[in-house]
Amino acid sequence: MSEGHDHLTALLGRLKLTALRDQLDTLIDEAGRRELTIREALTLFCEREVARRDQRRIEMAFGLARFPFVRDLTGFDFAAQPSLDKGQIREIATGRFIANGEAVLLLGPPGVGKTHLAVALGREAIVAGYSVLFTPATTLVAQLAKAHTEGRLEERLTHYAKPKLLIVDELGYLPFEPDAAHLFFQLVSRRYERGAMLVTSNRAVGEWGTVFGDAVVATAILDRLLHHSHVVTIRGDSYRLREKRRSGLLQRATPVPQPTPV
Ligand code: ADP
């Protein structure tokens, strides 16, 4: 290895161009083989560095997002969910709702893919450069209640208000404890028109009063969530059960209409 090469490696290290430093020989060979001009070679080098940084940022953001599992939109079988408007999901996936600080509500019975879509949309958001935090509704509320008791509510609210997109999963599976609705309301108000929220629920919006155990607070929450919102309602069968039905383990819940014989 020449002294000039060592010097270059050191300079790249000082500039924190580590991808370039680590792949230097390969990149120089590639530029030579392809007979690139200096400008083209520089472009190639910068592209590699930027690609590594994007990769790092994405990996780090995935870690911070705390998704419960790995899912993406390509892995979602839209044919299995005919009630779902694919165009609407594509539109949401552009991330425009995040830029505008809007809300997305994913509603439907258990097993229809709400959490799958929430994670997949969170993934798209991260790739687009947004910070994301995923939390089950029960955890969120428990954390807020605990912080409230310990006199650290402000700190917790700030924590949950920070990410550009907050995903609250499974709202309504359990009714809220008294006070919880009000804590959730504080969070929703704090994020309102500043940060986007994506909420999944197995309960129709009309039932949220029961979920929150307080019709007044429920109305105040819904007022903010629905103001700039995209509501996605999934009406299909549970995907898990569908898989079981296919393998003959289960009968269909409702009889399939038979064609009239001619
Ligand atoms: P929900 O949150 O609505 O209860 P999930 O998103 O947890 O349902 O879905 C249950 C399981 O079935 C997950 O593993 C999910 O990836 C899968 N699943 C659900 N719907 C689909 C679909 N349309 N295409 C592919 N996988 C699906």
Ligand code: MG
């Ligand atoms: Mg779910």
